[in-house]
Amino acid sequence: MYVWARLARTALTARSRGDYRMGDESRLSFRCLPTDIDLNMHLNNARYMMLxxxxxxxxxxxxxxxxLAREKGWAPxxxxxxxxxxxxxxxWRKFDVVSTVETWEGTQVIGRHEFVLDSGETAALVLTTAGVYDRRARRVLQFDEVVAAxxxxxxxxxxxxxxxxFMASHAGLRALAKKGG
Structure with missing residues (x-):
C-alpha cells in the first residue's frame, strides 16, 4: 500500500512543484521505511527502480x-x-530522488535519477531510456512530436x-532479447 501512497502523494502535490520544462528537475523527498529494506537493512534494489x-x-x-497521453491514446x-x-x-535515512530528462534522439529519451542522501552525497544513479508509444497509430513517436504536442x-x-x-548497449541487449536470448 505504501507504494500507492507515495504515488498518490506525488500526483496530488505535483501542481505545487510547478510546471516541468525540459532541463528542470523533479526533486522528491523520501525516507527509507521498514517495507523498503532487504536483509542488509538498507534500501532494496527493487525500491530504487520503483522510486x-x-x-x-x-x-x-x-x-x-x-x-495528453490519455487524450491521444499514448503510453509512456x-x-x-x-x-x-x-x-x-x-x-530510516532521508534521501531525495532527483529526476531529469537529460536529452532525446529520435524515439529515445534519456532520463536520469540521482538518489541523494541528506548529507548531499550520491547513493545511486539510474539512467533510463524511454519513449512514448502511440497505441492508435501503433508506433513509437519521435520525441520531438511529443515535445511539440x-x-x-x-x-x-x-x-x-x-x-x-548506454543507448547502444540498450539497443544491442534489446535485439538479443527479441531473438530469444
Whole structure:
C-alpha cells in the first residue's frame, strides 16, 4: 500500500512543484521505511527502480504528458535502465530522488535519477531510456512530436559519450532479447 501512497502523494502535490520544462528537475523527498529494506537493512534494489518510476511520473504530471497521453491514446514506456549503487541508504535515512530528462534522439529519451542522501552525497544513479508509444497509430513517436504536442519549444543537447554507450548497449541487449536470448 505504501507504494500507492507515495504515488498518490506525488500526483496530488505535483501542481505545487510547478510546471516541468525540459532541463528542470523533479526533486522528491523520501525516507527509507521498514517495507523498503532487504536483509542488509538498507534500501532494496527493487525500491530504487520503483522510486525512479515515481520521479518519472512526477515529470509526466508536471509536463502535462499524463493528460495528453490519455487524450491521444499514448503510453509512456520505459525501454531499459542501468543502475550504479555508490552508498547504501540505511533504514530510516532521508534521501531525495532527483529526476531529469537529460536529452532525446529520435524515439529515445534519456532520463536520469540521482538518489541523494541528506548529507548531499550520491547513493545511486539510474539512467533510463524511454519513449512514448502511440497505441492508435501503433508506433513509437519521435520525441520531438511529443515535445511539440506538449506546446514546448525545446531542443535536445547531443547525447554525451556515456549516454551514447548506454543507448547502444540498450539497443544491442534489446535485439538479443527479441531473438530469444
Amino acid at each position: 525512479a518510476d515515481i520521479g518519472r511520473i512526477d515529470i509526466f504530471f508536471r509536463a502535462g504528458l499524463v493528460s 514506456m520505459l525501454g531499459g535502465l542501468q543502475t550504479v549503487f555508490v552508498r547504501e541508504i540505511r533504514l 506538449l506546446g514546448r519549444d525545446a531542443t535536445p543537447r547531443p547525447p554525451t559519450e556515456a549516454e551514447r554507450i
